[in-house]
Amino acid sequence: MTTAELLGTDPGWIIAVKAVMVFGICVVATLMAVWTERRVLAKMQLRTGPNRVGPAGLLQSLSDGVKLALKEDIIPAAADKVVFIIAPIIATSMCFMAFAVIPMTGVVNLFGHKTALQLTDLPVGVLYILAVTSIGVYGVVLAGWSSGSTYPLLGGLRSSAQVISYEVAMGLSLVAVFIYASSMSTSDIVASQHQHIWNAVVLFPSFVIYVISMVGETNRAPFDLAEAEGELVGGFHTEYSSLKFALFFLAEYVNIIAVSALATTLFLGGYHALPGLGFTEQWLGGWFTLIWFFAKVNLFFFIFMWLRGSLPRLRYDQFMKFGWKVLIPVSLIWILIVASLRVLQQEGAPRSAILAFAAGVVIIVMAMSSLVERNKEKVRSADLPLGEAPNFPVPSLPNVQSINVSGGK
Amino acid sequence: MNPYNYLYVSAILFTIGAVGVVVRRNAIVVFMCVELMLNAANLSFVTFSRINGTLDGQVVAFFTMVVAACEVVVGLAIIVTIYRSRRSASIDDASLLKR
Amino acid sequence: MLTIQTPEAVMFWFLAPLSVIAALGMLLVKKAVHSALLLAWVMITLAIFYIAQDALFLGIVQIVVYTGAVMMLFLFILMLVGVDASDSLTETIPGLRPIAITAALGFGGLLVSLIGRAKLGHDAYGLTAANSEGNVQGLAQLLFSTYVWPFEVVSSLLITAALGAMVLAHHQRAVPRATQREQAIARFRGASLGSAAGLPNPGVFARHNAVDVPALLPDGSAAPNSISATLKARGDMLDSAQFELGEVDNTVTEEK
Amino acid sequence: MTDFNENLHIEKKASGQADINSVPFTEVEQPGPASLAQQAKGFWVTFSTMFKKNQTVQYPDVKAPTAPRFHGRHQLNRHPDGLEKCIGCELCAWACPADAILVEGGNNTPGNQMSPGERHGAVYQINYLRCIFCGLCVEACPTRALTMTNQPAHLL
Numbered sequence: 016m017t018t019a020e021l022l023g024t025d026p027g028w029i030i031a032v033k034a035v036m037v038f039g040i041c042v043v044a045t046l047m048a049v050w051t052e053r054r055v056l057a058k059m060q061l062r063t064g065p066n067r068v069g070p071a072g073l074l075q076s077l078s079d080g081v082k083l084a085l086k087e088d089i090i091p092a093a094a095d096k097v098v099f100i101i102a103p104i105i106a107t108s109m110c111f112m113a114f115a116v117i118p119m120t121g122v123v124n125l126f127g128h129k130t131a132l133q134l135t136d137l138p139v140g141v142l143y144i145l146a147v148t149s150i151g152v153y154g155v156v157l158a159g160w161s162s163g164s165t166y167p168l169l170g171g172l173r174s175s176a177q178v179i180s181y182e183v184a185m186g187l188s189l190v191a192v193f194i195y196a197s198s199m200s201t202s203d204i205v206a207s208q209h210q211h212i213w214n215a216v217v218l219f220p221s222f223v224i225y226v227i228s229m230v231g232e233t234n235r236a237p238f239d240l241a242e243a244e245g246e247l248v249g250g251f252h253t254e255y256s257s258l259k260f261a262l263f264f265l266a267e268y269v270n271i272i273a274v275s276a277l278a279t280t281l282f283l284g285g286y287h288a289l290p291g292l293g294f295t296e297q298w299l300g301g302w303f304t305l306i307w308f309f310a311k312v313n314l315f316f317f318i319f320m321w322l323r324g325s326l327p328r329l330r331y332d333q334f335m336k337f338g339w340k341v342l343i344p345v346s347l348i349w350i351l352i353v354a355s356l357r358v359l360q361q362e363g364a365p366r367s368a369i370l371a372f373a374a375g376v377v378i379i380v381m382a383m384s385s386l387v388e389r390n391k392e393k394v395r396s397a398d399l400p401l402g403e404a405p406n407f408p409v410p411s412l413p414n415v416q417s418i419n420v421s422g423g424k
Numbered sequence: 425m426n427p428y429n430y431l432y433v434s435a436i437l438f439t440i441g442a443v444g445v446v447v448r449r450n451a452i453v454v455f456m457c458v459e460l461m462l463n464a465a466n467l468s469f470v471t472f473s474r475i476n477g478t479l480d481g482q483v484v485a486f487f488t489m490v491v492a493a494c495e496v497v498v499g500l501a502i503i504v505t506i507y508r509s510r511r512s513a514s515i516d517d518a519s520l521l522k523r
Numbered sequence: 524m525l526t527i528q529t530p531e532a533v534m535f536w537f538l539a540p541l542s543v544i545a546a547l548g549m550l551l552v553k554k555a556v557h558s559a560l561l562l563a564w565v566m567i568t569l570a571i572f573y574i575a576q577d578a579l580f581l582g583i584v585q586i587v588v589y590t591g592a593v594m595m596l597f598l599f600i601l602m603l604v605g606v607d608a609s610d611s612l613t614e615t616i617p618g619l620r621p622i623a624i625t626a627a628l629g630f631g632g633l634l635v636s637l638i639g640r641a642k643l644g645h646d647a648y649g650l651t652a653a654n655s656e657g658n659v660q661g662l663a664q665l666l667f668s669t670y671v672w673p674f675e676v677v678s679s680l681l682i683t684a685a686l687g688a689m690v691l692a693h694h695q696r697a698v699p700r701a702t703q704r705e706q707a708i709a710r711f712r713g714a715s716l717g718s719a720a721g722l723p724n725p726g727v728f729a730r731h732n733a734v735d736v737p738a739l740l741p742d743g744s745a746a747p748n749s750i751s752a753t754l755k756a757r758g759d760m761l762d763s764a765q766f767e768l769g770e771v772d773n774t775v776t777e778e779k
Numbered sequence: 780m781t782d783f784n785e786n787l788h789i790e791k792k793a794s795g796q797a798d799i800n801s802v803p804f805t806e807v808e809q810p811g812p813a814s815l816a817q818q819a820k821g822f823w824v825t826f827s828t829m830f831k832k833n834q835t836v837q838y839p840d841v842k843a844p845t846a847p848r849f850h851g852r853h854q855l856n857r858h859p860d861g862l863e864k865c866i867g868c869e870l871c872a873w874a875c876p877a878d879a880i881l882v883e884g885g886n887n888t889p890g891n892q893m894s895p896g897e898r899h900g901a902v903y904q905i906n907y908l909r910c911i912f913c914g915l916c917v918e919a920c921p922t923r924a925l926t927m928t929n930q931p932a933h934l935l
Contacts, residue, residue, distance in 0.1 A: 137579070504603065
């Protein structure tokens with residue numbers, strides 16, 4: 016029985032329970048994620064991080080949330096009031112919706128009913144996630160526009176351009192997965208990986224492109240240009256305070272968890288155990304798969320934190336250049352290769368032909384990259400035109416007749 | 425209810441879009457009204473596809489979307505170009521050849 | 524034979540008026556961004572209609588393409604072109620509005636009455652048969668067999684449009700843009716060293732360090748470079764004289 | 780470039796002195812983009828740091844010794860015979876850049892001899908919400924009445 020058929024037998028109350036569970040998991044995971052991020056980042060910087068509220072500071076984010084909720088809610092006079100209020104609501108509700116199609120467990124027993132922890136299974140589930148996240152961006156863009164202030168507007172503008180360009184790369188990286196799984200449904204993709212091998216192995220370039228563009232999509236460091244603190248104050252949410260700001264905060268973290276969950280589903284075999292540990296899936300009546308799922312999601316979340324701890328923020332033009340001139344062409348070429356390989360396989364071409372094709376592609380790519388490298392060397396070694404020597408006075412030092420500023424000669 | 429109701433909605437939306445093209449002065453809003461008309465036409469394609477029991481209507485709607493995307497890309501580029509030289513996005517200001 | 528379930532009818536009678544009201548609002552609101560939002564809402568309701576009519580793929584693609592990309596592009600351009608330029612709703616061609624509304628009423632009435640009278644010759648079928656292999660598979664079957672030529676034509680159109688947009692929006696530089704390094708070298712090799720150490724910050728000697736208060740030069744006049752050209756053009760520049768302290772009051776009041 | 784820079788034109792130095800124009804520029808080697816291995820090394824730095832010992836001192840719980848010349852809480856001293864050193868001169872208050880000190884002098888009377896000489900500090904208040912611990916008051920004090928201890932101010 017496929018997951019879609021299994022979910023089709025759910026009575027209404029099970030669906031309601033699962034919806035509440037999805038909501039609860041997202042909120043609790045956000046609270047935990049904020050705490051984890053602060054602790055892990057602190058460890059990366061030889062600090063301790065929050066450790067005062069609750070055991071090991073576990074309740075820190077909860078107390079932060081309560082504090083935010085009790086703060087004064089300010090709507091700037093120049094703001095467009097309706098849009099200003101709607102924006103955080105859009106941002107938050109949409110990222111919760113993305114979780115509806117993510118399969119979190121295999122078959123489990125929920126209150127005596129056999130089901131899987133996935134709210135619904137659409138034949139176009141992954142596209143649905145793309146659609147929902149693209150609506151979620153409206154929250155950011157509208158927040159920037161409606162604040163009636165310069166920096167938020169710049170943040171919103173950056174964010175819209177950023178999301179449009181990185182969603183293209185993201186969508187293209189997913190195409191290879193669709194080709195391999197021959198389905199766009201999340202549960203089918205998980206099932207196909209269970210039969211063969213993780214997509215992260217076969218479709219490694221797609222995996223890398225997805226991971227990069229998911230960081231760009233969620234506005235996280237090193238791609239956090241929409242809220243670049245050094246340049247744009249707070250970016251799109253500069254003018255927000257109190258619960259509305261908390262909603263943006265929540266949206267950001269739920270978004271991170273959602274894209275991590277999608278990455279898990281598409282590339283790391285979803286809720287299934289690591290290869291060779293399949294026997295654990297029967298422990299706890301199938302609920303053990305939830306542990307596997309969250310272990311993988313946390314792996315991605317750790318990558319988010321690791322990036323934030325290691326890399327400086329990109330300049331905006333570098334960021335755009337990277338998206339349009341590197342990620343998109345690379346993923347286009349990769350899709351071509353994957354599609355050709357797939358066709359060769361389905362047409363029953365001999366293994367040697369497939370191998371020869373793959374080897375040919377590898378040789379072409381290497382030749383191209385070495386050509387590019389050689390060109391780069393040429394540019395780097397080209398002399399800068401020597402203009403006139405500088406024309407600025409140097410303070411005369413006591414007992415020194417001439418000063419050689421450049422150290423040479 | 426029968427599926428023809430969708431056709432009524434489609435007709436009304438199309439009319440509203442047409443009025444918008446005529447009445448509004450901001451080039452971008454005019455453009456959005458054109459989009460509304462295309463969307464309304466799409467709705468009737470999808471409805472007819474359902475009424476006739478074939479998927480051809482949906483394929484046509486799909487093509488409409490692609491063409492609309494092309495149109496938006498080029499149209500917005502034109503608007504930006506006009507805005508660069510005129511500092512205005514109003515369609516009344518773009519009648520330079522007339523005056 | 525097609526039978527429509529009650530949930531779909533409820534959904535229709537709830538969403539259809541909303542979408543029509545939103546479309547009307549699109550014409551009536553002043554700000555272009557509000558128009559764009561209302562249009563996005565209309566598009567989302569249309570997507571829901573598509574999904575309700577067994578066009579699942581098209582419904583999702585409608586959201587991804589229209590709401591996600593096209594409307595986002597509109598918003599992007601609106602912000603680029605001038606955010607708070609609210610549209611004037613005055614008529615430029617006299618009598619245009621009544622004529623347009625009358626014509627629209629006539630045209631809309633004609634369309635509606637035509638749809639009301641039209642006869643199909645057969646009952647509505649519904650897509651259960653066509654979607655039996657799945658909506659996506661059915662669409663793909665058609666797209667890559669019957670419609671493969673239009674598909675190719677449309678894709679070449681897409682590429683042409685992308686190129687055309689690039690040509691239109693591209694701004695050719697006459698001279699290559701100076702890199703940071705070249706700018707630094709030019710600063711030191713130029714005729715004057717006045718700017719070698721960078722421009723003065725707003726607020727230098729000015730008793731106020733907000734970005735809209737220019738720095739003062741040693742002679743007390745405002746340094747023109749210390750303030751953003753945008754603020755200057757907008758007229759948002761403040762005179763630093765108003766922040767000067769008055770004469771310090773040196774008179775000692777006698778203690779009681 | 781712009782108007783006010785034109786006024787600042789600086790004359791070249793006379794010959795014989797150091798002339799920068801005679802010095803040729805040397806091209807400084809620009810590091811190119813880091814290789815993949817170098818990037819990985821950077822990631823390893825942050826990762827390995829996670830397993831090192833924290834540098835944080837859990838301050839209110841664990842009190843690290845302050846530096847020998849730490850500017851801590853102020854202290855008003857007395858002479859060995861028990862008389863106050865402060866003479867109420869208000870020099871500390873005048874020296875204070877943060878305007879944190881309030882001093883009111885009082886006259887010493889035969890029945891109430893607080894300090895040697897004629898005057899003593901009748902009121903001496905330091906507002907620690909304003910104090911910036913710069914120590915200028917200590918420098919200003921003519922009698923060494925005011926010094927700073929090693930203890931953080933808010934601990935008392």
